[in-house]
Amino acid sequence: MLSEDVFMALTAALGPDRVFADPETLALYNADETPRQVTPGAVLFPASHDHVVALMKVAYTHKLPVVPRGAGSGNVGGALPVANGLVVSFECMNRVLEFDLDNRLMVVEAGIVTEEVDKLARSAGLFYPPDPGSGAYCRIGGNLAMNAAGPRAVKYGVTRDFVLGLKAVTGEGKTIVTGCRTTKGVTGYDLTRLIVGSGGTLALITEATLKLLPAPESVATLRLCFDSSRAATEAVARVMHQPVVPCALEFMDHHAINAIRPTGTADDLPAGTQALLMVEADGAAIDLPRQIAALDRALSGPGLLESRAGFTREEIVRLWTARKSLSHAVKQIAPLKINEDVVVPVTRLPDFVDTLDNLAREYRIPVVSFGHAGNGNLHVNLMVHPDDMDEMARAHACHDQIMHQVLQLGGTLSGEHGIGTEKRAYVGLEIDADTLSLMRAIKKQFDPTGILNPGKLLPD
């Protein structure tokens, strides 16, 4: 419960219709997609940068924890409230402030839905490359906080690569303006990329200047079926040896394929398919057959059962059906998925998928793996029943093993979901003590009282 004077101060700062502490609102905002709830003290709906400055000044004065929130679609607890703290929802700050087609940039407020940036860009022949799976409803502020990505990252890069500058508010309620409006610029330190990926622990981003690219004229798809995960991931490593960079290189293991069998979307896969690669190329329509042929050549090898290319809209949709049915199908295996988002060097993927199979057997947990193999980024899902204590204990031990194996293979804990509350315990295994201390010291300069998203990202 917030004290009456804090509530009054916040209401004075934002106006009466932007501060909510009723039980219904608190319940609506008590979680993100992480399977946990924490009741906040109030939920705020700023409508402008100045509102965010005003609320941060109140929070700073009263030492109130502040958790920024986009759509709440994250799954590592990044937007999980802090008990009795403030949740700052950016959903009312969803305007496009400027669309400068000629310089290929867009200035947006933090609460805009990611897909709307892309849609507006495409209406003018441009596009916004980062394409997280939640793009239809997640908000750009959340993408910036987590440095979200998606399939296209293999060719175009991640959110961080498409931010030219930011406007943000520090833990003291000070406004900072970072970066520039041009594609080159080396004036001062690069605070833009420091804040991107900092999970709301350094500053509240209110506006972002996003870089856009010319939209590719056309896309084409390849679907390749393999007799093992190892064969499929060895093919992925071979793609690195030739010059055509696909704009998606997605993998599904045999657990994922088994999961979609009941839906019928696996019916057109050849018998014995144990792994799938979905590959997409983009560019000039006239150049796509060449790209697809080069990718097909590179991906062909031991264990390939079938390769199908699609160039028309209809063919492409048909080939992607199996992959697109996966998210829903996985949920049928068990009520809870412990969702991992690890990365290993692409050449270590074959060893890593073998390791995952061994761990799944050892701990008797269904482990469904799929994801952005072109970046070595797999979504590893441990499917469990939260009421089965024994299974949960085995799942946690298995999960722990997975994290250690990832680091041993030269990988990293998270590719695009972030660290949040859920992976903090492992950060010290990847980052050494001196570097971590420096990160904490930097955090303190942005947020001297430690009120910005406390308990997230950096371990205590």
Place this chain on the structure above:
Amino acid sequence: MLSEDVFMALTAALGPDRVFADPETLALYNADETPRQVTPGAVLFPASHDHVVALMKVAYTHKLPVVPRGAGSGNVGGALPVANGLVVSFECMNRVLEFDLDNRLMVVEAGIVTEEVDKLARSAGLFYPPDPGSGAYCRIGGNLAMNAAGPRAVKYGVTRDFVLGLKAVTGEGKTIVTGCRTTKGVTGYDLTRLIVGSGGTLALITEATLKLLPAPESVATLRLCFDSSRAATEAVARVMHQPVVPCALEFMDHHAINAIRPTGTADDLPAGTQALLMVEADGAAIDLPRQIAALDRALSGPGLLESRAGFTREEIVRLWTARKSLSHAVKQIAPLKINEDVVVPVTRLPDFVDTLDNLAREYRIPVVSFGHAGNGNLHVNLMVHPDDMDEMARAHACHDQIMHQVLQLGGTLSGEHGIGTEKRAYVGLEIDADTLSLMRAIKKQFDPTGILNPGKLLPD
């Protein structure tokens, strides 16, 4: 002069053949390409990361200023010594520590010559995209410090975009390890990109993990001659409206063309040529005619006098002759060039080149402009005689106007040369006071006693 005990401590740390304080060595290292000299107290030649840790501990204990140095090819004073301070030359740390072809990365020491990274990568079908003009002799550590770029940045991005991780030593002599070995990773704060472009003021970079790309199969060139700088830069803005991204889009104004006339390399330009665009496309050989045709279409318009394409090695070399002769020719105009490296949004280039012409007339200073127009990044050179006090005063007033105009047009002070000592005075015009304070506070966490490259980048 260093005191005897400091000299002894440094010698004990590095060994006797790595610490030099004799007048000859001090004179050799008393400048970079900035037209100024400052005599250091000693020049150190570490041969390993551990050497750098050891020397930084001595510097920290004795509060000695430390100036890191690559090849000394910078022109904003980034590697200019501090009087009686230490110069740390990385020329003995020039090894390739790892070339992981299969994961498209290379781990190098800070002192490797930039071009050698690219050469080794190309020997295996890959390449390192950043291509500063000094690539044949500059060292990667300097490129990282300044976030150097070059013509290819228009398609591929700048140095910062090709660094996966760093090993570095702070102002206290602590080792930090940043980033990861994969193309995705969001564990902890992005210290990698914070240190890149920080001009040696945050840490001494000892090792870098560089991202490589598949080498393009082939390149082709377009040379376009225009009757005015305005017409040429308007053409540049038109390129933004179509999907083919050139891998170079270079501009030369009429002062630059006049400068090369005595060399004969302008003889094949049509009469009335007042500006030149050099455009390059890369990719699959079979796809290049399409790219060149699209670029030619986009660049054609009012004021175009001639357009020539080159596809063979011989044709390409011939077309680039005029541009390649420029650097040397410019030096004939006057003994000193005040070299600017400003950026404006691409659509503001036409107004900017008009402004430059007006300022040149108003202040009676030859102003030669050329550079990476595709990024809006021009090298603006004020050609002066340092002994002519009146001319120097006019040049400085003109330079001051240029900087103000750049900011007014929505641009930034430096695209790739950095800030160093030379542009510090202007940084406060581009970055607001609160953001600058935050940058200073961050610097303090890396370098509590302020010994790392003092007097550079951030204004006092």
